[in-house]
Amino acid sequence: MLCCFLPISSLATEQQKQDTRQDLSDVKKQIASHKDQLQQNNQQVESIQKQLRKDDLAIASVARKVKDTNTQQTQTRAKIADLRQQQQQLQKQKQQQEGLLAEQIRSAYSSGHHDYLKLLLNQQKPEQVQRTLTYYSYLNDARMQSIGNFQDILQQLADVEQEQQIQADKLQALAQEQKQQQQQMLANQGEREKTLKSLNSKILTSKQRLNKLEGEEKSLIQTLARIQAQLQKQKELTGLSKLKRKLKWPVRGRIAHSFGTKKQGYLRWKGVMMNAPVGRDIKAIHDGTVLFSDWLKGYGLVIVVDHGDGYMSLYGHNQALLKNVGDRVEIGEPIALVGQSGGVSQSGVYFEIRHKGKPVNPKLWCR
Incomplete structure (x- = not known):
């Protein structure tokens, strides 16, 4: 009677293959589980x-x-x-x-x-x-x-x-x-x-926070682009080109984040974040027409004013909006109240000036 024996090395190799297959299977299960968990987290974040x-x-x-x-x-x-x-x-x-x-x-x-x-x-x-x-x-x-x-x-x-x-x-x-x-x-x-x-509690890692900020910024850019596309320029609004360093800031407060400074990862501030007490009046920097007045993810209650010639000013994280779309506003007129809507931890106003859709440094206009 003849007996066949596999070499010990062959048995070890076979065992390694089985272990590897099992590890791969476990990894796939973990990946699937993480994907499910991430999807659930995303759904929960959206709901929140x-x-x-x-x-x-x-x-x-x-x-x-x-x-x-x-x-x-x-x-x-x-x-x-x-x-x-x-x-x-x-x-x-x-x-x-x-x-x-x-x-x-x-x-x-x-x-x-x-x-x-x-x-x-x-x-x-x-x-x-x-x-x-x-x-x-x-x-x-x-x-x-x-x-x-x-x-x-x-x-x-x-x-x-x-x-x-x-x-x-x-x-x-x-x-x-x-x-x-x-x-x-x-x-x-x-x-x-x-x-x-x-x-x-649902946004744990810096990568997740960065993804959140990217999504919020994308939403803001899309909203402003949509506003720009729908904008019908009015001849009586002459823009801000001749008003550099002549305008007043929309609110009295300290600038916490300046234009162009680091926000998160590679993202930069495209406006300024000004700290101010809740309920203080936010005033229009110049004459214009309200183009947007609503809640926007990441920026809370936002109001956008068209000043003509492609110039717009944006005011975010407000407690309340005092003007509606289509309203004409005059320089210095209250248009919103300082708040902390949109999830910010401290009260203030996020302020941008844009020209033809591109953000510009508000310090070049306001003094």
Whole structure:
């Protein structure tokens, strides 16, 4: 009987092949698992981005209400101050009328004119009767006119006091409304903080952050390109070419990131990031027309203004937008409120100037 034996080296090689096949199989399974996990993460990130947009828009809605309430409060306080001034003037007129009436009454009693019948009967000369009657009629008319004026002043004073009470009640209601709005805003901000934590937990590596920023920048470029393509230039808008170093910054604040500095990886800042407190007015750098006013991934609430001749200015991460597409704006006019929408950790405004779609350094225009 013949027996065949494989060399030991051959057995080892066969075992290595099997081990290698198993390792390859395991690697493929891990790759497939990572792909599935990455896809799930991407879907979750997209879902969280939608929630972030919802949170930002909720805060924007309340912020606009708060600004409107503040405006109404200012107007109401001014009206109350005006009513108080009217009240003081009417009080002075009332005192003057009281003094005039008192003087007329004292004069009438001191001369005996208070008794009309006695005045007539005491006349010894008939020719003086008509003159006395006329004189008495004048005095009586003057006294009646003073009484009428006094009554008018009293009515005006009552009307002013009533209007004062109405305005005071309105001011109190506005204060209560503002308190509720602020509570709602705090609740919305709390929801946004939860959303941001959830978003940051899904973006772990620097490569993922870079991919996120690339996607956001691509979205912004596509949006601006679309705006540029749809833009119908208006002759009255002459652009910014002659305004270098003559424009004011859109908000008072410190520049945290300058144009052209490193952002992430090979990406550079195409505008400036200016730190400023939440709620501060953001003002248009020059006359123009609003081309875009909406939420944009990575930039939050964004407003874009066309200044003519291919020049546009962009303002991002706003708390609220005060203008709509198509609105004309003038230099220095508030167009948005400083915020931290779009997922930034600190409040401020992202500001760009572009000419024919290409970003330019805002420091060349603003001083």
